[in-house]
Amino acid sequence: MPNMYDSAYELEKSIRNSMEFKELKESYEKVIGNPETNKLFTEFRDTQMGLQEKQMKGEDIDEAEIEEARKVVEQVQQNELISNLIEKEQRLSLLINDINRIVTKPLEELYNFENGQ
Incomplete structure (x- = not known):
């Protein structure tokens, strides 16, 4: 019987070698290789993480923060390199899900069976 950790490492290697990961990596390298785009992408990530952190803490997000986030999202949507990166992230995320x-x-089967489903 194979060791589960060995199987997990094989799965990791498969993900790294997948087309989805390779395309994501290529898109990411294009974003970080362009100073202007990298700056916008960093701002986008920082804005996202800041809002998520506030939500997790149960803090209110004010109108100014919402408006700032909208502006950043609009800029990101207009940037082809970042839009492409986000699309590649979504594809890999679907694969991992x-x-x-x-x-x-x-x-899932165990718990559904025990609950008589």
């Missing part, structure tokens, strides 16, 4: 569903299937 599918893998997660497969990996957690035994637990």
Whole structure:
């Protein structure tokens, strides 16, 4: 019987070698390789993380912060390199979500069985 950690490392290698990851990496390198785009992307990430952090703490987000976030999102949507990167992130995220569903299937089946479903 294979060691589960060995299987996990094989899965990691498969993800690294996947087309989805390679395309994401290429898109990311284009974004960080362009100083103007990299600055905008960093601002976008910082804005996202700041708002998420406030939400997690249960803090209110004021109108000025919402407006600032809208402006950053508009700029990001107009930037082809960042839009492409976000699209590639979403594709890889879908792949990882599918893998997660497969990996957690035994637990799902166990709990559904125990609950009579």
